[in-house]
Amino acid sequence: MTLTTFAPLPVVEEYREIVEDRGYPTVREWKRRTGRAAVGSFPVYSPVEITHAAGMLPVGLFGAGNQIEMAHADSRFQSFICSIVKSTLELAFVDKLAPFDALLFHSICDPARNLASVMARNFPERRAIYVHLPQNMASSGAAEYYAYELRRVAAELGAVSGRVPSDEDVLESIVAFNAMRSRLRDLYALRAERPANLSTAELYTLARMATFTDPLESEPLLADSLRSATTRDARPKDRIRVVVVGSFCEQPPLELIAGIEESGCYILDDDFLLGWRLFRTDVPVDGDPYLALARAYLDGSLHASTKHDLRVPRAAGLVASARANRADAVIFLGAKFCEPGLFDYALYRRALEQEGIPHLFLEFEEKMWMYDRIRTEVETFVESMLFV
Amino acid sequence: MTEHHGAPDHDMTGHHEAPPRESPPAAARRAPVETAKAEPVHYQGRVHELQKELMNAYYAELTDIAKGRSPKKNAHLLIAGNPVELVRAFDMVPVFPEVNVLQIAARKASLPLIQKAEELGYAVDNCAYVKADVGLYLSGYEAPYGTVPKADLLLCNYVGCNVYLNWFEHLAELTGAPAVNIDIPFIRSADGEPSPQDIAYVVKQLEELIGLLERTTGTTLDWKKLQRTVELSAYVGEMWAEIKALTQLRPAPYDAYFDSVTMMAVLYCLRGTEEAARFFETAVADLKERAALGKGPLPEERFRVVIEGPPPWPFLRVFRDMFTRWGAVAVASTYSTVGGIWEFGFRHDPQRPLESIARHMLAQNLCNRTFLQRYDQMARYVDEWKADAIVIHSVKSCRLFSAGQGDMREYFAREREVPTLLIESDLEDPRYFSQAQLRNRIDAFFEALTQRRITAAAAAGGVA
Ligand code: SF4
Numbered sequence: 001m002t003l004t005t006f007a008p009l010p011v012v013e014e015y016r017e018i019v020e021d022r023g024y025p026t027v028r029e030w031k032r033r034t035g036r037a038a039v040g041s042f043p044v045y046s047p048v049e050i051t052h053a054a055g056m057l058p059v060g061l062f063g064a065g066n067q068i069e070m071a072h073a074d075s076r077f078q079s080f081i082c083s084i085v086k087s088t089l090e091l092a093f094v095d096k097l098a099p100f101d102a103l104l105f106h107s108i109c110d111p112a113r114n115l116a117s118v119m120a121r122n123f124p125e126r127r128a129i130y131v132h133l134p135q136n137m138a139s140s141g142a143a144e145y146y147a148y149e150l151r152r153v154a155a156e157l158g159a160v161s162g163r164v165p166s167d168e169d170v171l172e173s174i175v176a177f178n179a180m181r182s183r184l185r186d187l188y189a190l191r192a193e194r195p196a197n198l199s200t201a202e203l204y205t206l207a208r209m210a211t212f213t214d215p216l217e218s219e220p221l222l223a224d225s226l227r228s229a230t231t232r233d234a235r236p237k238d239r240i241r242v243v244v245v246g247s248f249c250e251q252p253p254l255e256l257i258a259g260i261e262e263s264g265c266y267i268l269d270d271d272f273l274l275g276w277r278l279f280r281t282d283v284p285v286d287g288d289p290y291l292a293l294a295r296a297y298l299d300g301s302l303h304a305s306t307k308h309d310l311r312v313p314r315a316a317g318l319v320a321s322a323r324a325n326r327a328d329a330v331i332f333l334g335a336k337f338c339e340p341g342l343f344d345y346a347l348y349r350r351a352l353e354q355e356g357i358p359h360l361f362l363e364f365e366e367k368m369w370m371y372d373r374i375r376t377e378v379e380t381f382v383e384s385m386l387f388v
Numbered sequence: 389m390t391e392h393h394g395a396p397d398h399d400m401t402g403h404h405e406a407p408p409r410e411s412p413p414a415a416a417r418r419a420p421v422e423t424a425k426a427e428p429v430h431y432q433g434r435v436h437e438l439q440k441e442l443m444n445a446y447y448a449e450l451t452d453i454a455k456g457r458s459p460k461k462n463a464h465l466l467i468a469g470n471p472v473e474l475v476r477a478f479d480m481v482p483v484f485p486e487v488n489v490l491q492i493a494a495r496k497a498s499l500p501l502i503q504k505a506e507e508l509g510y511a512v513d514n515c516a517y518v519k520a521d522v523g524l525y526l527s528g529y530e531a532p533y534g535t536v537p538k539a540d541l542l543l544c545n546y547v548g549c550n551v552y553l554n555w556f557e558h559l560a561e562l563t564g565a566p567a568v569n570i571d572i573p574f575i576r577s578a579d580g581e582p583s584p585q586d587i588a589y590v591v592k593q594l595e596e597l598i599g600l601l602e603r604t605t606g607t608t609l610d611w612k613k614l615q616r617t618v619e620l621s622a623y624v625g626e627m628w629a630e631i632k633a634l635t636q637l638r639p640a641p642y643d644a645y646f647d648s649v650t651m652m653a654v655l656y657c658l659r660g661t662e663e664a665a666r667f668f669e670t671a672v673a674d675l676k677e678r679a680a681l682g683k684g685p686l687p688e689e690r691f692r693v694v695i696e697g698p699p700p701w702p703f704l705r706v707f708r709d710m711f712t713r714w715g716a717v718a719v720a721s722t723y724s725t726v727g728g729i730w731e732f733g734f735r736h737d738p739q740r741p742l743e744s745i746a747r748h749m750l751a752q753n754l755c756n757r758t759f760l761q762r763y764d765q766m767a768r769y770v771d772e773w774k775a776d777a778i779v780i781h782s783v784k785s786c787r788l789f790s791a792g793q794g795d796m797r798e799y800f801a802r803e804r805e806v807p808t809l810l811i812e813s814d815l816e817d818p819r820y821f822s823q824a825q826l827r828n829r830i831d832a833f834f835e836a837l838t839q840r841r842i843t844a845a846a847a848a849g850g851v852a
């Protein structure tokens with residue numbers, strides 16, 4: 001797979017294989033080196049600062065991708081349930097989750113919630129913590145309540161690591177994640193501005209690296225990559241400009257992302273790994289850190305299909321992103337059987353049609369490994385945009 | 389939630405396998421099933437008749453509102469642990485999209501509505517309740533039983549089901565009606581109890597909701613009226629709990645799945661009203677009388693089962709018959725607790741109306757409790773209602789119910805050694821009902837149970 005036509009970014013080279021390695025080699029290495037615990041976070045958004053403040057490594061759990069065969073989990077979850085739910089359970093059955101001392105699940109959808117229960121029953125030795133994310137953004141009680149919920153989670157995580165974080169610990173971790181997320185935002189801005197300088201396959205690899213690396217270590221790597229990518233002398237190709245949406249939880253294989261680009265698209269914005277860069281700006285570090293995280297979630301975060309903010313319709317958010325990025329089209333790249341994603345498609349389609357923005361609907365599964373059909377669809381779409 | 393006996397179940401075209409009427413499966417031929425030979429069973433009784441009357445009146449009122457003949461305001465809200473008492477206290481009429489669309493499915497009219505929504509971009513894998521409701525809206529809200537008024541307020545009580553959030557968000561965008569989410573934190577405690585902070589948060593939102601209802605109706609809350617509504621809910625809850633306890637008897641005087649849905653219609657749509665109280669007084673008396681006479685819904689109760697999951701509304705009668713022919717009666721069901729769990733002691737409290745509504749929403753309904761707490765609930769049913777087996781009806785639309793039911797079967801069959809059957813179809817979409825396959829699975833299951841009994845009896849006889 002060629003990610004770019006010019007000098008590759010060293011960090012991307014280094015991590016290209018690791019991001020899909022379900023042996024979690026870097027997590028194991030971090031644990032050996034520090035003697036501390038690691039916590040797996042099921043998507044979409046997870047309050048990772050708190051895991052970190054409790055002295056543990058927060059790690060994004062993105063199912064098994066196309067790395068393992070399903071042998072046990074599909075007898076627990078039916079055929080009409082998305083792949084990531086089943087493959088995450090499968091990882092546990094084949095002991096691939098061994099590096100994780102606890103797991104965090106969040107109120108994103110019904111299958112993920114039931115997965116938390118099934119996981120807890122089958123693997124009682126690994127604490128499964130369920131986090132409630134607020135859905136009444138307009139209530140005056142939401143921030144305070146969500147701050148309470150985060151404190152509750154801190155106590156549970158503290159029981160795993162043996163260290164309930166102090167407010168100072170949480171503030172320090174917020175600082176670390178602010179820095180990391182700020183680099184990610186810069187990288188996203190660079191790609192939107194000069195998409196020839198940084199491919200989405202590269203950006204994805206970098207962002208994915210940040211989901212299993214201590215932010216104190218990933219931030220300099222991201223900063224390096226940003227510098228290198230910015231100074232690249234890249235000539236734009238004849239491609240259409242698109243915004244990709246729908247892959248906020250289960251992740252498409254990296255080859256598929258690269259395939260979409262190679263089929264003639266510059267991706268200006270996307271919702272891959274969304275939870276790890278959810279905040280639009282830095283979380284304030286003066287005052288109660290839990291309240292600051294709560295407010296950032298309620299009032300300072302990106303649109304997400306699992307966050308139902310009646311104040312600002314998500315479809316309007318998508319249209320705004322397409323407009324701001326001067327996108328020619330939107331590609332909806334949704335995970336098969338992903339209920340929140342598929343629901344959003346109906347609203348997106350309506351809004352995009354009203355606005356006269358062309359779009360392409362694609363469905364993927366993390367476990368797929370043949371991309372010809374999707375590539376052909378994208379190529380046909382691109383041709384229709386460029387030449388018709 | 390009415391059963392419509394006028395419409396034959398085999399009337400659907402093309403979307404399911406033909407019923408095996410000519411050649412019943414071997415299992416059925418061998419089994420000594422009395423009811424299979426008898427005349428078709430008539431399930432209706434006094435309770436059904438009264439329910440029909442009340443539901444007709446309810447829909448007549450909705451139609452009057454929709455047609456501008458009544459000045460009353462309405463709120464659309466969802467079944468799982470809802471704050472209908474507040475809506476009623478404002479003299480608003482609650483509209484339940486779930487009840488609307490399941491009735492359409494029961495009349496075999498859901499498919500065109502589902503397809504209408506799919507044309508808009510809804511996926512085949514989206515919950516068909518939502519699609520049918522969107523389709524109903526696009527059809528001018530004209531239903532076979534009346535007209536549904538457009539919402540004055542979309543009151544999304546987010547109790548467990550995440551699809552609820554999508555559903556009302558879509559209605560808000562499509563209809564332009566004002567919408568609010570009431571955020572109900574999912575139960576995270578091992579004992580299933582909400583924390584004081586959980587309760588305070590929900591009460592705060594209910595107070596904000598009162599403000600919103602005041603603005604919607606242009607009136608102020610009459611606290612006495614709210615207390616009376618909550619008192620009526622408590623009274624109905626008490627009677628419903630009494631009714632639920634009756635199926636612990638042998639034979640169970642009614643079917644706790646198929647007959648419960650009849651009562652659930654009133655419990656949900658009319659809870660908090662005097663009419664609901666009168667209905668349940670009649671139901672309690674009627675069912676107690678049946679119990680005293682030793683009467684069950686079937687000529688003979690041969691198997692006592694717990695049924696988990698919502699029913700296949702488009703084929704309710706056919707589905708019921710599949711159990712009837714084996715003399716299988718549901719003595720308990722999880723579906724009858726989606727709106728509230730009263731059988732374990734919860735009652736609304738008129739002295740603390742908001743707090744008790746909050747408790748109901750947080751912890752006293754199936755949907756906001758964890759999947760494992762559902763296992764516990766079912767285990768209690770098996771033990772205390774003395775069931776022989778569990779039937780899990782896994783519906784594709786509703787992942788709240790179904791996601792992970794394979795693990796549930798594993799737990800009951802392997803760890804608790806309760807015979808457990810897992811079957812799949814849908815609650816609203818007739819395309820997922822495979823009649824011959826379901827019947828074969830159900831027949832094979834009850835045949836195995838029969839065999840097991842014969843073996844056990846022989847073994848016991850041998851010892852004696
Ligand atoms: S992919 Fe969609 S349905 Fe599956 S767990 Fe994620 S949000 Fe839920």
Ligand code: SF4
Binds near residue numbers: 785
């Ligand atoms: S997913 Fe289930 S509970 Fe939720 S709206 Fe659909 S049928 Fe109802």
